[in-house]
Every structure is written in structure tokens, then in C-alpha cells.
Amino acid sequence: MKKTSSNIISSxxxxxxxICIILAIVSRSQNLPDRGTLKCAHSLPANHxxxxxxxxxxxxxxxxxxxxxxxxxxxxxxxxxxxxxxxxVQRGSLAMTKTSTAPMGNFVSLMKVFSLPYLFDDxxxxxxxxxxxxxxxxxxxxxxxxxxKESGFTGLGYFDSGSRNFYATEPIRTPAxxxxxKFRVMRDPVAMDLVEALGGSPTPIPWGELYTAxxxxxxxxxxxxxxxxxSSKHSEICKHLTLDAHSRIPDMxxxxxxxxxxxxxxxxxxxxxxxxxxxxxxxxLWVEATxxxxxxxxxxxxxxxxxxxTPYRDACKPVIKKxxxxxxxxxxxxxxxxxx
Amino acid sequence: xxxLNRILHAILTWFSxxxxxxxxxxxxxxxxxxxxxxxQIRWTEELATFLLVWLVFCGAAIAYxxxxxxxxxxxxxxxxxxxAKKLRIVALIIVLFFTLAVMVxxxxxxxxxxxxxGQMMSTLGIQKxxxxxxxxxxxTFIALFNIEMLINTIQSKTEGSAxx
Amino acid sequence: MSLxxxxxxxxxxxxLVIDIPIAFVLAAVTxxxxxALGYEQVLVTVASDMASGPESFTLLAIPFFIxxxxxLGAGGQARRLIDFASALVGRFPGGLAWVNTxxxxxxxxxxxxxxAAVSSIGGxxxxxxxxxxxxRDFNIALTTSSATTGLLIPPSNxxxxxxxxxxxxxxxxxxxxxxxxxxxxxxxxxxxSYVVSRKKGIVQGSTTSESVIKSxxxxxxxxxxxxxxxxxxxxxxxxxxxxxxxxxxxxFLLAVVFFREVKIVELKGIIYRAAKTTxxxxxxxxxxxxxxxxxxxxxxxxMCSAALIGMSENxxxxxxxxxxxxxxxxxxxxMTPAVLIFTPILAPVTAALGIDPVHFGIIMITNLCIGxxxxxxxxxxFVGCSVGKGxxxxxxxxxxPFYIAMIIxxxxxxxxxxxxxxxxxTFG
Ligand code: NA
Ligand code: NA
Numbered sequence: 001m002k003k004t005s006s007n008i009i010s011s012x013x014x015x016x017x018x019i020c021i022i023l024a025i026v027s028r029s030q031n032l033p034d035r036g037t038l039k040c041a042h043s044l045p046a047n048h049x050x051x052x053x054x055x056x057x058x059x060x061x062x063x064x065x066x067x068x069x070x071x072x073x074x075x076x077x078x079x080x081x082x083x084x085x086x087x088x089v090q091r092g093s094l095a096m097t098k099t100s101t102a103p104m105g106n107f108v109s110l111m112k113v114f115s116l117p118y119l120f121d122d123x124x125x126x127x128x129x130x131x132x133x134x135x136x137x138x139x140x141x142x143x144x145x146x147x148x149k150e151s152g153f154t155g156l157g158y159f160d161s162g163s164r165n166f167y168a169t170e171p172i173r174t175p176a177x178x179x180x181x182k183f184r185v186m187r188d189p190v191a192m193d194l195v196e197a198l199g200g201s202p203t204p205i206p207w208g209e210l211y212t213a214x215x216x217x218x219x220x221x222x223x224x225x226x227x228x229x230x231s232s233k234h235s236e237i238c239k240h241l242t243l244d245a246h247s248r249i250p251d252m253x254x255x256x257x258x259x260x261x262x263x264x265x266x267x268x269x270x271x272x273x274x275x276x277x278x279x280x281x282x283x284x285l286w287v288e289a290t291x292x293x294x295x296x297x298x299x300x301x302x303x304x305x306x307x308x309x310t311p312y313r314d315a316c317k318p319v320i321k322k323x324x325x326x327x328x329x330x331x332x333x334x335x336x337x338x339x340x
Numbered sequence: 341x342x343x344l345n346r347i348l349h350a351i352l353t354w355f356s357x358x359x360x361x362x363x364x365x366x367x368x369x370x371x372x373x374x375x376x377x378x379x380q381i382r383w384t385e386e387l388a389t390f391l392l393v394w395l396v397f398c399g400a401a402i403a404y405x406x407x408x409x410x411x412x413x414x415x416x417x418x419x420x421x422x423x424a425k426k427l428r429i430v431a432l433i434i435v436l437f438f439t440l441a442v443m444v445x446x447x448x449x450x451x452x453x454x455x456x457x458g459q460m461m462s463t464l465g466i467q468k469x470x471x472x473x474x475x476x477x478x479x480t481f482i483a484l485f486n487i488e489m490l491i492n493t494i495q496s497k498t499e500g501s502a503x504x
Numbered sequence: 505m506s507l508x509x510x511x512x513x514x515x516x517x518x519x520l521v522i523d524i525p526i527a528f529v530l531a532a533v534t535x536x537x538x539x540a541l542g543y544e545q546v547l548v549t550v551a552s553d554m555a556s557g558p559e560s561f562t563l564l565a566i567p568f569f570i571x572x573x574x575x576l577g578a579g580g581q582a583r584r585l586i587d588f589a590s591a592l593v594g595r596f597p598g599g600l601a602w603v604n605t606x607x608x609x610x611x612x613x614x615x616x617x618x619x620a621a622v623s624s625i626g627g628x629x630x631x632x633x634x635x636x637x638x639x640r641d642f643n644i645a646l647t648t649s650s651a652t653t654g655l656l657i658p659p660s661n662x663x664x665x666x667x668x669x670x671x672x673x674x675x676x677x678x679x680x681x682x683x684x685x686x687x688x689x690x691x692x693x694x695x696x697s698y699v700v701s702r703k704k705g706i707v708q709g710s711t712t713s714e715s716v717i718k719s720x721x722x723x724x725x726x727x728x729x730x731x732x733x734x735x736x737x738x739x740x741x742x743x744x745x746x747x748x749x750x751x752x753x754x755x756f757l758l759a760v761v762f763f764r765e766v767k768i769v770e771l772k773g774i775i776y777r778a779a780k781t782t783x784x785x786x787x788x789x790x791x792x793x794x795x796x797x798x799x800x801x802x803x804x805x806x807m808c809s810a811a812l813i814g815m816s817e818n819x820x821x822x823x824x825x826x827x828x829x830x831x832x833x834x835x836x837x838x839m840t841p842a843v844l845i846f847t848p849i850l851a852p853v854t855a856a857l858g859i860d861p862v863h864f865g866i867i868m869i870t871n872l873c874i875g876x877x878x879x880x881x882x883x884x885x886f887v888g889c890s891v892g893k894g895x896x897x898x899x900x901x902x903x904x905p906f907y908i909a910m911i912i913x914x915x916x917x918x919x920x921x922x923x924x925x926x927x928x929x930t931f932g
Pocket of ligand 2: 836837877880881882
């Protein structure tokens with residue numbers, strides 16, 4: 001190319017670059033952060049009762065605050081998995097997230113208490129504790145890490161996440177049926193020990209690869225709550241569900257401290273109120289969703305086994321002993337004491 | 341600069357080869373333990389993703405010095421050498437600025453932020469900050485390699501044909 | 505808002521033109537656009553999005569298949585495979601190209617990831633096809649487009665993503681629905697290969713039964729690799745991702761231990777090259793992740809579809825509009841985020857038209873498969889260009905006939921629902 005035309009091209013490229021930089025500066029000076037719009041991300045699909053609970057929360061928040069506050073919700077892991085969302089909440093680039101308390105244990109280790117098997121006797125016990133003194137205290141303690149420093153988030157409230165149960169390609173009637181079988185578990189040492197204590201082989205497989213892994217027989221089963229088993233379509237492959245309810249790991253909604261501190265007392269109050277209403281709404285949805293998914297599984301030819309959980313509880317005792325230490329033991333004992 | 345970078349490049353190369361090798365052993369160990377021991381070793385899956393992130397960012401620095409990153413090579417070869425040199429310098433400065441800002445500064449902030457919050461990796465039992473450290477690590481090397489290229493480009497003669 | 509997006513687009517073009525690597529361009533324009541929109545902590549956010557891009561177990565298939573390919577290539581195993589294939593189909597114009605497409609489809613039938621297919625097949629086949637007189641850019645374009653058939657032919661990771669975000673779709677049905685469309689796309693690509701190769705007159709001569717048997721025996725050890733990988737996955741011994749690591753071990757044993765064609769000292773260079781190629785591809789994945797997170801946060805996909813959908817009430821026009829929208833999305837976004845974001849947006853529109861959600865899933869995935877092969881964000885194209893050592897601009901030009909073939913297949917799939925639904929409705 002000729003020198004002159006080359007120079008014209010290169011100069012115009014530099015000119016455009018310069019204009020872009022100036023425009024970016026102008027744009028930034030005009031864009032002030034909107035305090036009332038809170039970004040909330042989570043990893044569950046949009047048809048999941050938890051998503052519907054959060055949507056309801058956004059709706060109520062808008063109504064209570066007279067349109068001054070609202071939620072923008074990003075479902076389905078659009079912003080990454082639960083751990084990624086928690087990180088972004090700590091940073092403040094996300095205002096809120098819904099997360100299971102299981103990954104939360106990597107941030108505030110006290111939360112590991114919820115992963116312990118048979119911590120709660122049943123759904124009533126679960127809600128009695130969470131809505132009672134202990135649950136509210138744990139919500140407070142979520143703001144503080146083991147070393148006393150701030151964790152970066154404020155706990156807003158709990159959602160129902162039901163009970164986790166084993167499902168497999170073959171029937172599991174007692175822990176003895178689990179021997180020699182591979183079960184997919186979350187990347188959580190408690191869950192791994194739990195499967196091992198029951199006699200199975202815990203296999204960490206990413207959630208997204210699990211359908212294929214079950215189909216091809218890399219693992220023989222997995223564990224989850226009924227709505228997740230149907231929404232992930234694993235019930236297409238695993239025709240046996242055992243209602244052993246080995247754990248009840250709550251979902252919780254947490255707000256970024258950076259965002260929380262920026263809100264006025266009034267705004268914080270609106271948010272809390274919306275959460276309380278959403279919890280109530282979501283609990284109802286959850287019960288319906290669980291029944292619906294159990295029914296759907298039955299229609300799909302899944303055999304649903306109601307089992308005596310005593311052998312499961314007995315087998316899990318070493319796991320509890322291993323993890324219930326220090327503060328976790330203290331909270332564990334207090335939760336157990338509510339039913340003894 | 342050039343000789344320093346050659347040494348750094350060699351160190352990075354051996355480091356990446358090491359990471360890659362461990363990565364293979366790790367995944368094979370994961371599968372193997374499932375059948376030989378009966379229980380899969382718990383940390384193999386998390387370690388694999390950890391090593392992959394390190395492999396990618398170390399390799400990215402190596403690839404940067406080797407000019408292996410993919411670009412749309414359309415206009416620059418057709419321009420007059422003088423104009424092309426000017427634009428190449430601008431391009432290098434932009435990459436340098438980006439690398440220093442996002443990978444080095446942003447990466448260090450990210451690592452410090454994770455250290456501050458003390459986030460743990462569930463089965464490895466180490467801090468997540470160690471994973472994110474790969475970003476500023478790689479960014480530092482890319483910046484150094486970039487400065488070398490910048491010096492070379494500025495010193496290069498433009499009369500005659502364009503250099504490749 | 506729109507100002508920031510304009511800056512993003514203009515900067516994008518300018519930075520690409522001055523030959524800044526695409527990965528850096530993607531991340532840099534994201535930083536500027538987010539900063540212009542008043543984001544806080546832009547630097548740390550982009551750094552963290554980039555780091556989380558490659559933080560995925562599933563992506564491991566890419567480095568492993570790349571390395572296995574390098575090992576097979578260095579040891580001469582790949583050459584033996586191609587010689588065998590040539591002996592079988594060499595007398596047909598484009599015979600090897602057909603082998604390429606068929607291998608991709610076969611690989612697709614065991615793996616759910618297209619990028620893994622490009623890296624494993626491209627890494628071995630592209631250099632050998634170059635050797636046999638095929639044009640490099642054509643080979644890369646062919647492998648890149650053929651590999652996407654693996655996303656339609658089950659199993660397919662992206663179908664699972666779609667089914668879960670759609671809710672009321674059975675993965676098993678979706679898998680079945682993908683078979684014919686996947687084969688259809690593959691056939692279209694083979695037609696193109698035939699036409700292009702015939703025009704260029706690439707034929708390798710005659711086939712004798714003797715040469716077939718001889719080359720077949722020579723290729724047997726490397727064919728064992730296929731058996732091992734396929735068999736291991738189907739028997740449920742390992743996942744497709746883990747299979748890629750097993751492939752490395754087998755390739756290592758063949759090249760270093762059994763045949764001794766690769767010396768231990770040469771391993772350094774092989775791993776070095778594989779590490780570099782991996783980094784080039786996954787840094788692009790990392791940077792695309794940063795941009796995609798930004799676009800998602802700004803809800804730009806929703807705005808685009810809101811502007812397009814509802815322009816017409818004619819079903820044909822709506823389906824065409826959706827196709828155009830998804831093709832444009834595919835140009836700028838990676839597949840998984842696109843499926844996650846657009847499934848809930850488009851589901852009500854297609855439901856109102858009475859389109860079966862299984863059929864719609866196939867339409868969406870076919871669209872986004874084309875996107876995987878287009879710059880500036882196209883994982884398959886990136887893998888293809890790096891394992892085949894090609895130039896993106898030139899390969900994209902060589903892609904044009906393949907784009908046309910894929911779009912024709914897309915139109916057939918869009919307007920004849922039986923192509924997708926016949927199998928699941930008959931056997932489901
Ligand atoms: Na497939
Ligand atoms: Na694309």
C-alpha cells in the first residue's frame with residue numbers, strides 16, 4: 001500500500017481510538033450507580049421453586065418500597081456456580097445470591113454444621129430451628145469468620161431445600177445395598193465421608209456431567225432433593241429413589257456487605273421484609289414442588305422406597321463425630337437438644 | 341532484556357511442562373484409584389481444575405512471547421512499513437496497559453481480596469487465592485515480554501520491507 | 505448505556521484491525537465498556553471472570569486431546585491412520601475429507617464436546633491432510649465445522665444445558681432428536697468437501713485390497729486408541745473428560761514405549777507445544793467469559809431479542825427472525841452462556857407458535873453450532889486454528905462454503921420438524 005494512504009489509515013485508526021477513550025470518560029462521568037437496583041444471581045433453573053421464591057421477593061420488594069427498590073435476577077448459573085456467586089457478593093459486584101450452606105462452609109466454616117447428616121429430624125424440626133433462636137443467631141454469625149474478621153456478607157434468610165436422598169439405577173434399601181456402588185457427591189468432604197460411611201464410593205463429578213455419567217454407568221447413583229432430581233432429568237435414568245433424608249442442607253440468601261452498608265435503614269428494612277414474605281411463599285412452593293416431583297417420578301416408573309432410617313443414622317455417627325468439633329459441635333449439640 | 345526474557349521463558353516452559361505432567365498423572369490417578377482402591381481420591385478433581393488454570397495462564401505468557409496468540413491478521417501486512425510500525429507500537433502499548441491493569445493490578449487485588457476473605461478450596465484444603473495468583477503471575481511475564489517486543493519494534497528499521 | 509455499547513463495538517473492530525490478539529481485545533473492550541458504564545472494581549472483576557473461565561473440569565478434554573494428537577503425530581501413528589484411510593477412500597475426490605467428517609461424527613457419538621473433537625481429530629488429521637495435498641485452510645475449516653455435528657449427535661453437553669433450562673424437555677428425547685439433524689449437517693459438509701476437492705482435483709490414486717490390509721495392520725495400534733476411548737466411555741469406566749487423559753497415556757505408550765519413535769528428550773517439545781496451544785484456546789475462553797458476563801449483567805441479550813421478536817406475527821417470519829437472532833448471538837457469544845440466556849427468553853415465543861420444545865432445542869443448537877465456527881468468539885474455530893496452525897481471517901474465508909452448507913441444513917431443520925421429531929416420536 002502507498003505511504004500516503006497508509007498514513008491516512010493509521011492516523012484515522014489512532015483518531016478513532018482517541019475518540020473512544022474520550023467518549024468512555026464522558027460516559028463514566030454520567031453513569032452513577034443505581035442504589036435501588038440489586039443484582040441477584042443463583043445457579044438454579046428458572047422453573048425451580050427457589051427461583052420463583054426470589055422472583056416473588058423482587059415483586060414484593062418493589063411493592064413495599066413503592067418502586068424505589070427492585071431485583072434483577074440472573075438464574076441458571078449465568079453468573080457462575082454458587083462459589084463464584086459468593087465470591088462476587090463478597091466483592092460487591094453482585095448484591096445478592098442464593099446459595100446452599102454447603103459451599104458457604106469454605107467461607108465461614110461454622111456453616112458446615114448444616115452439612116452434618118441427620119442434624120434435623122424432619123421438616124418441622126428444620127424450620128423450628130431455623131426460624132427460632134439458633135437459626136437467627138447463625139444468620140448473624142454468618143457476617144463473621146472464624147478469625148473474627150468480617151466475611152463480606154450479611155445473611156438475609158433461609159429457603160427450604162428439602163431433604164437429600166439417594167437415587168440410583170438399582171434399589172437401595174439399606175446401607176448394605178450401597179456397598180461397591182459409586183455415588184456422585186458434591187465437592188464437599190462431609191458429603192464424601194457420609195457416602196463412604198454408608199458403604200458407597202463417593203465420586204466427585206461435576207453436576208453438568210452427571211447425567212451422562214449416570215447414563216454410561218460411571219457412577220451408579222447420586223443424592224439430592226426430589227425437585228432437583230426431576231429438574232435435572234436424572235430420574236430418566238435412575239429408577240430407584242430411597243427416601244432416607246440423610247441431610248437437610250438449607251438454602252440461604254446473602255447480601256453483600258458493601259451493598260448492605262450503602263442502603264438506608266429503611267431500605268434494609270424493606271429488603272428484610274421482602275425476604276420474610278418470600279421465605280413463607282417459597283416454603284409453600286417447595287412442599288408443592290416436592291410432591292409434584294415425587295408424583296412425576298412415580299409416573300415415570302421410579303420406585304420410591306420409604307425406608308427405616310435407623311441403620312443410616314447409625315452408620316453416619318462417625319461422620320458426625322469427625323466434623324462436629326469446636327464451634328460446630330456446640331451448635332450441633334444445641335440443635336440436637338431441641339428434640340431430645 | 342532479551343537474555344533475561346530468554347531465561348524467564350525457559351523457566352516458564354519447564355514450569356508449564358511440570359504442571360501439565362502433574363495434571364495428567366492427577367486425572368489418571370483419579371480414574372485409577374476408583375478401580376484399584378475402590379474409592380476415588382477426593383482431591384483429584386479439584387486439583388485438576390486448579391492445575392488447568394495455572395497451565396492456561398503460564399502457557400498464555402509463553403504463547404505471547406512466541407507470538408502464538410490468535411489475531412485477525414488482515415490490514416497490518418498490507419500497510420506501508422512506516423505506518424504499520426506506528427500502529428504496532430500503539431498495539432503493543434495497549435496490550436501492555438491492559439496486562440498491567442487487569443492481569444497484574446487486577447490480579448493482585450483479586451489474590452489479596454481472596455486472602456482477606458480466607459476462602460478455602462473444599463477438598464484441597466488450601467486457599468483459593470493460590471488459584472487466582474496465576475493471573476498476576478502470568479501478567480508479569482506477559483508485561484516483561486511485551487516491553488521486550490516494544491523495544492525491538494521501536495529499534496527496528498522501517499525502510500525497506502515490513503518485518504514479519 | 506448505548507454509548508458504552510457503541511464504544512465496545514468500535515473499539516472491538518479497531519483493536520482487531522491493529523492485530524492485537526483476540527483474547528486481549530475481548531477482555532480489554534470489556535474493561536473499557538464496564539468502566540464507561542460506571543462499574544466499580546472493574547479490574548478485579550475482569551481478572552476474576554477470566555480466571556474462572558478455564559476453571560472447569562470439562563474443559564480438560566482440550567489439553568489432553570491436543571497432547572494426545574501431538575504424541576500420535578510425532579510418533580508417526582497419525583500418519584498410519586491416514587494411510588489406512590487413504591487406502592480405503594483415496595480414489596474418491598475429497599475422500600480424506602469425508603474420513604475427517606465421519607471421524608468427527610463418530611467422535612461426536614461418544615463425546616459431548618465439540619472443542620474436544622476439534623482438538624483430538626484436528627490435531628492428528630489436519631497435518632496429515634496437509635501432507636496429502638489438501639489445502640490447510642480448507643482442512644481447518646472442514647474439521648471445525650464437522651466437529652460441531654458432535655453437539656447434535658448424542659451425547660451432547662449443550663443439550664443437557666438446554667433441557668435443564670427449558671424444564672419440560674426430556675434429555676433422552678432431545679438426544680434422539682439430534683441424531684438425524686447431526687447426520688444431515690455431516691452429509692451437507694461432505695457434499696461441500698466433494699465439490700471443493702473435485703474442483704481442485706485432489707485424488708490419491710487407486711485402492712488395492714493389499715494396500716488396505718497392509719495399512720490397516722500398520723494402523724491397528726492407533727485404532728486401538730479409538731477402541732479404548734470409545735469402549736471405556738461406553739462401558740462406564742471413565743467419563744468422556746477422563747477418557748482424554750487415558751488417550752494421552754495410550755498415545756504415550758505407543759509413541760515412547762512400544763514403537764520408540766519418540767525419544768524421552770523429545771517429550772519436552774511435544775508437551776511444550778501442547779501447553780501453548782491449550783493456553784491460546786483457553787485464554788480465549790477466559791476472555792470470552794469476561795465479555796459474556798458483562799453482556800449478561802447489562803442484559804443486552806434480552807434487549808436484542810425484545811427488539812427483534814414481536815416485529816411480525818407470521819410464523820415463518822418469526823422463525824426466520826429467531827434464526828437470524830441466534831446466528832448473530834452465536835457470532836459474539838459462546839454456546840453455553842447463549843443457551844442459558846436465550847432459552848428462557850425465546851421459550852414463550854416458540855411455545856405460542858406451537859413449536860415443540862424438543863424441535864426448538866435442535867434449532868437453537870444448530871444455530872449456535874454455526875456460531876462456534878465464526879470469529880470473533882468461536883471456540884471451535886479457535887481450537888481449529890491453533891491445532892492446525894492457521895490464520896483466522898483466511899480460515900474464516902475457507903469456511904464460507906461450509907457456513908452455507910450449515911445454514912441450508914439449519915433451514916431444513918427449522919421448517920421440517922419431522923427431521924428432529926420423527927425419531928423420538930416413533931421410538932421415544
Ligand atoms: Na455428541
Ligand atoms: Na462465533
